Amino acid sequence: MTMDKIAALKRSKLFESLEDSTLRMLAQRAVERTFRKDEVLFVAGEEARGLYVIVEGAVRAYRVSLDGREQVIHVERAGATIAELPVFDDGTYPSTAAAEEDTTVLFIDKQDVRRLCLEHPQIPLAALKVLAARLRRCAELVEALSLREVGQRLARFLVAEAHRNGTRADNGTWMNLTQTNQQIAARIGSVREVVSRAFTRLQHEGLIVVDGRHLLIPDEAALEAFADQR
Amino acid sequence: MTMDKIAALKRSKLFESLEDSTLRMLAQRAVERTFRKDEVLFVAGEEARGLYVIVEGAVRAYRVSLDGREQVIHVERAGATIAELPVFDDGTYPSTAAAEEDTTVLFIDKQDVRRLCLEHPQIPLAALKVLAARLRRCAELVEALSLREVGQRLARFLVAEAHRNGTRADNGTWMNLTQTNQQIAARIGSVREVVSRAFTRLQHEGLIVVDGRHLLIPDEAALEAFADQR
DNA sequence: GATGCCGAGTGACATAAGTCATTGTCGTAT
DNA sequence: ATACGACAATGACTTATGTCACTCGGCATC
Secondary structure (H helix, E strand, O other): OHHHHHHHHHOOOOOOOOOHHHHHHHHHHOEEEEEOOOOEEEOOOOOOOEEEEEEEOEEEEEEEOOOOOEEEEEEEEOOOEEOOHHHHHOOOOOOEEEEOOOEEEEEEEHHHHHHHHHHOOHHHHHHHHHHHHHHHHHHHHHHHHHHOOHHHHHHHHHHHHHHHHOEEEOOEEEEEOOOOHHHHHHHHOOOHHHHHHHHHHHHHOOOOEEEOOEEEEOOHHHHHHHHHOO | OHHHHHHHHHOOOOOOOOOHHHHHHHHHHOEEEEEOOOOEEEOOOOOOOEEEEEEEOEEEEEEEOOOOOEEEEEEEEOOOEEOOHHHHHOOOOOOEEEEOOOEEEEEEEHHHHHHHHHHOOHHHHHHHHHHHHHHHHHHHHHHHHHHOOHHHHHHHHHHHHHHHHOEEEOOEEEEEOOOOHHHHHHHHOOOHHHHHHHHHHHHHOOOOEEEOOEEEEOOHHHHHHHHHOO
16 A cells, blocks of 8 residues: 555656655655545645645635635646645645545645755755646636636636547547536636526537537637637 | 846845855846836746846736736735746746836846756745745635625735835824726726725725825724625 | 435526716826 | 826716526436
8 A cells, every 4th residue: 555655656746756765755654545525625724734645536725705605726636736835835724625526645744845855856846847837827817817707717617628638529529527517616716607607608609519518619729719819 | 236136136035045156156147127117028928038036126917808908916026036937847928027117127047047946956945935925825816806806805905015015103004005096906806997986985984094195094904804804 | 206406507686897988186298 | 377198086887797596307315
């Protein structure tokens, strides 16, 4: 089972560059934990004790308004890490995190990571890449929330999901929507009903063809154009 | 004048840990440039050649919608850096940047920074702190745009400005508003007129007292409570 | 097969926020 | 003094988005 941990760590962006001997040591210190769908890993503002490497499943980091609406900041999947920030700046957890599906993670104490950073300068460099990517996405999200309408945000979301998920066919790109309208709403900054309407509008415009939770994008470029333009 | 450059670099979070001899070398390679208010340093999507250290003034990074509305992602002042991301992930400039006021910067080629990172592992660690702080703020902005109303966003903005700018008096915190309503709108994700109305509403609620561009916050805690709550 | 639950779809309605147009004020340049 | 430009304030109007309420269909459980 430590074998599994080593393999999991090796698949992560942060630790992939380490030699096996170092990984073994790290794996021994890492604690495996599992979370059911929607179980909370940590809450924004809590004292942060370490970071999480996702072995399997997916985790969303989000904020909640007083009336209970969620806004997802980012979603991370197997191989990614969450709660790296406190390791480097000693702050609290920046967002609440919950399992987006049944999930297995490795918890690593932040002191262990820091020690490793000093001995292995590749880790800070890898971490910089991770944070840089996340910052780019976060800026995209800000732009979308402030300057684009819900329909465009949905279109962009679908294009991204298609890249991650979809299979190319000769009549376009097919994909399964794994999330509910509720979940999509929390991602793009809206509510269930409005997402539902945005779906029907995209369908009327011929930009997507919906069949239950199975969906076809006949012309990805057109959908992207809709997302960017107007 | 290289003297000035060295002093400027030493004031930056990224390079403050370097010894004088290294700073001198870096200063020789750094190119000083000045920008007038609203002059553009670079445009989002451009090939990025290096990063900028702000010597004097302030720079805003922002996105623009097709109809011309701006959304500011972050503002950096003397001692801070902008466009670090491309140094670490080799991408393009993530946002457009313009001088928020008359500004002097040092431009440093990204290859020079990378070389320095390998010799001086404190730099990546300092960069991680910088990016972590920015990521926290960016997440705050996402939350604000998605889950808070304009009045609350303005309140939060004023509290932040008061911390940066204000002077404590016995009847509250005084501050000068250095930005126009237009600029504030671009920061908090709204438009001129709505900001103007939000100001009058905050005033009616007794949370602020406005006198031209001079403004008093009688009870900072109350203003913060308004920003967070509801 | 009946029951209950969850999620999607949709009509009716409320409202925050954006748009447009006008006015007033202040400071600078002529 | 006058004219001009920049910016703030404000009324009137439009609209995207959110809220509420209800229906329907699929699926699992009993």
